Amino acid sequence: MPQHPPDLPPELRPLADMPLLKRLAARLFGHGLTRLRAQHRFSWLHGQADGFRSGHEAGVEYGYREGKADGIEEGRQVLLIRDFRSDEHRAPIIDASLFDDWRLPLTAELKKRIKADVARLLPARSQPSAAQWKMIFSDTPSTSVIAGAGAGKSTSLVLRILLLTHYLGFELSSMTVVTFTRESRKDFINKLMEILSLWGQPLGLKEAQAVVRTFHSRILPMVRSLPGFERLQAFENLSARKGPGDDEGDSNPFELRINDVQRQQLNACYHRLYARHARFRELIAPLARHALQLKELERDHPDVQKRVAVTELAAKRDEDLCDVVEDLWFRAGAWPIKGIEPNRQTVEINGAQFHCHGYIAELGAWVVLGFDPRENPQMVRPGAKLSVRAECAVKRTLFQAFCRKPLIWLDSYEESKRVSSSLAEDATAGPGFDYKVKGELASSPLLDCFVTAAGFIENLGLDVTNAVGQMSFAEDDPDRSFFEALSIFWKALEDHLLDQSPPIMTYNRMFSLFGENTPENLKLLDDALLRPMSHLMIDEFQDVSPQIVSWIRASLREIRSRGPAMHVGRGAQHSSLLCVGDDWQSIYGWRGSSPKYFMEFNKEFPSPATTRVMLGENYRSHQHIIDAAEHIVKSAPAITGKKAKASGNAKTLVPVAVRDRDDAGLAQQLLTHYNNGQSVLMLYRRSSDKYLIGQYIQSVVNLDSSLPPAARRLKQLTYHSAKGLQADAVFLLGDCQHLTRSPYKNQVYRMAGLGKDADAEPYDSAQRDEALRLAYVGITRAVSHCYWYVERQEAGVKGHKASDRIAGNRPFFDDQRGVKGE
Structure with a gap:
């Protein structure tokens, strides 16, 4: 039985609920009204009720069915979408590690x-x-x-x-x-x-x-x-006398000396390049003139002040002096020199006339012959009061102070041979002159300077040609011509060496072939x-x-x-x-x-x-030696947390003895330790120091060298060469300091990303720190005793010296220098 809304009025109840006769009458009467198009309120109401009823039933049924389905689905799954994605495009992280993530299996x-x-x-x-x-x-x-x-x-x-x-x-x-x-x-x-x-x-x-x-x-x-x-073959391994292993790369990476076989290759490349490359020739001429010409002296220099008073007297005797000197050079077979035109041109010095001996058209420079040191220094011209050697010294000083012409002063017969070979374009000879790059301590043959500068640049991981192209120098700075010439020469040398049979290559070029700039070359190698x-x-x-x-x-x-x-x-x-x-x-x-x-x-x-x-344990030295060395070096940048401690049985603590330079006193102290059966290490900074001290310790040197190698107890080495060695007693001769400024090295240091960003001279700064580290190395060679002999510092002279760090008030130093704190 269909259910109806409880509030439906009687007149709107459906016809099906009415008695049968009434339902028939209603329908017949309704059909008639419809044909007459007349309104029948009751029927209208019943129709409305039927529509309401049927619509309600259909709506309830449909709503129930759909609502039930939706409810079941919502109960089954609730999905919440929130978009956390960035609008920015992001690539995967680069794995820059050099290694896989693994561990040694150590239990x-x-x-x-x-x-x-x-x-x-x-x-x-x-x-x-x-x-x-x-x-x-x-x-x-x-x-x-x-x-x-x-x-x-x-x-x-x-x-x-x-x-x-x-x-x-x-x-x-x-x-x-x-x-x-x-x-x-x-x-x-x-x-x-x-x-x-x-x-x-x-x-x-x-x-x-x-x-x-x-x-x-x-x-x-x-x-x-x-x-x-x-x-x-490696260029560094070329040698006329090869020992076992010499051809296998077992060489010292810090060896700097150029041997004869290497020099032959350098010279051959130089002369071939000089003959074929116009720009290279243009660069070499001013370098040669700069290198060979007499270095100027300030006019207030003591030697100039002393000798300027005899200018007129020296000018009067100069022609006779030229005759005597030329005769000496002629008898030695050193004059005339091919490529130098003999020409007694006069030069005005302070209003007086002096003479040159020749002229080099290729260099645009005048030549004066000096007194060879192998000649008798007591030689005197007839009627002269001074020796020929002294007369030449006076003339040289005057020319240094007052001559402004390009002037080459040849001091020795040997020097003349080098100049002669160079001017004659002898392929077995080099350029024939020495050069000194700013910042280097001494001059060297030009091609040796090329090798040293190129080696430094390449050790920093830079290409020579590219690095030179980024350097800058003053227009009149001779180093500007030097580095342009180096750029041309170095490329030519690499090609020249590869053209040899078998081919030759420098180690630096080998490393660069397999470095980070050319990683594809490593793929050519077998596992x-x-x-x-x-x-x-x-x-x-x-x-x-x-x-x-x-x-x-x-x-x-x-x-x-x-x-x-x-x-x-x-x-x-x-x-x-x-x-x-x-x-x-x-x-x-x-x-x-x-x-x-x-x-x-x-x-x-x-x-x-x-x-x-x-x-942190030191198995070599006692604590005073360790503390003294660390005190010297502690101001240099270092890995944090370093502090060494002497290990093993307690040793007698002897402070590092600091003394004024006294070669005789050093020799006596060294002899005492040697006679006591101790091993001795004598370290020096300059080769001239070795020669000077050798005069005092020759007896010990002779005695020790007569013993079998295993029994010898004396070694004489540079500070650098002593690394890794030790001795009971160590003698340090000379200070550790950085004396020069190197414009080109500062520039390439910055190119290599070394030093601090704000430092205009990063290489020189690094070298000042390195001077302290060199003293540290020297001191820490000692097992029991260390003596350090340093020159007195001249008043007013300032420098970055390791000895400035000595603290005489600390127990690990025994500073007995005559002048302290200056």
Whole structure:
């Protein structure tokens, strides 16, 4: 029974609810009204009711059905959309790490076993400290080890290799230990063979040599693997007398001397270029004139003031003096000189007439012959009061002060031969003159200057031609012509060397071939050549150059990019880098190295994880020597937290003795220590100092050199050469200071991104710090005694000297200099 709304009035109830007769009557009557088009209110109301009813029923039914469906769906799932996306486009993060994210599989049980083996097989004095064990057990891809002087790092490095090979099964062919010199390489090889044999892992000499390398000996095989370069020779290895290993890159990276074989290549390239390159000839002429011409003296110079009074007298005797000097040169076969026109032109000096001996048209310069030092210094002209040597000295001083013509003064017969060879374009001779680049301490043959300057620029990771193009000099600065000539010469030299049979290449060019600027070249190398770089351990890392850093980083990136395929079937997987160094011992900045890469290790060698180890114990020196050395160097920028402590049994504390320069007193003190059976190290700053002190200690030198090498107890070396050595008593002769300013090095330092941004002279600033570090190196060579003899400082003279840092009021210094605090 259909339900109706309860409030429906009776008159609107449906017809179906009415009695039958009434329903029939209603319908008939309704049809009639419809035909008559008449309104029937009752019917209308009933129709409205029927519509309301049917509409209501349909609406309720439809609403119920749809509402129920919607309700069920909403109960089933509620979706809320909020858009957190940035409108900015973002690329994926770059993975700049040089290494995969991995760790050495070192368990507590394995560490315990290794420590037990070391305690059993090595003597007590060789047992690692806690810090050294941290270095040995480093399990991260990269490790930096700050190892001060006498820190005992060599044994720790060998034990690290033992860990990787003996205990973890890594192949020796996957690792390289880098040392900087032949001597340090030889010592490390012996120690490696000795310790591995104790573990029943005997290592042959050739196997050990394959692991312990210099950077040079590792890059050379890479280049030789390329087609056409199988017999490539390194320019630095060229020598008339080659010893074992000389051809394998086992050379000292800090060797500067040019030998005869190398010079032949330089000279041949020079003369070929000079003959063919007009601009190069234009640049050489003013350089030669500048280098050869007599250097000016200020007119208030004491020598000038003393000799100007005899100007007229000297002019009167000058022609006779010229005759005598020319005769000497003629008898020596040194005059006339081909390329120099004999011409007795007169030169006016303070109104008086003097004479020249010749003229070089090519250089536009006049020539005066001097008194050769090999002639008898007592020689006197007939009737003269002064010796010929003294007369020449007076003339020279007057010319230096008052002659403004381009003038070349030849002081020796040997010098004339060089000038003659150069003017004759002798292909076996060089340019024939020396040059001094601003900032260098002394002049050198021009081509030697080219090699030194180019080497410095390239060590900084720069291209010579590009770097020269960014330099700036005053228009009249001769260095401007020098560097333009260098740019032309260096490119020609590289081509000339490659044209030789077999081809020749400098080490710097080899490193640049496989550096970060040309990473595609590394893809040409077989896995076998790259694999030894996988686990790299580098000693003396504070002396690494930007050029080497670029090669190391490029090699590590290539190893990582090759992935697992490079290590199939091998125990050594992935790659790692462990660097040991001491920023306080960085002393080769003058060659282009920088401690920056060690001091900012994490930044320069990005890694998923890095272990940092501080080896603070000093196994060599007592505390006074350590404290004195650190006091000198503490004002230089350094890695924070460094402070060394003397290790082992307490030794007698003897302060570092500082004395005024006294060669005789030094010799006596040195003799005392030598006679007491102690080892002695005598360090000097200049070669002239070695000659001077040699006069006083010759008896000790003769005695020591007569002994077998193993029994000798005296060594004489420069401060730089003493690195890595030690002695009971150390004698330091001379101060450590930076004396010059180097405009070109400051410029290329900035190009290489070295130094502070606001520093206009970053190289010179670095060298002032390096002078302090050099003194630190010298002092820390001492085991028990250190004596430092320095020159007195002249009043009013200021300089950046290491001795300025000496604190006479501190117990670790015994400062007995006659003048203090000035």
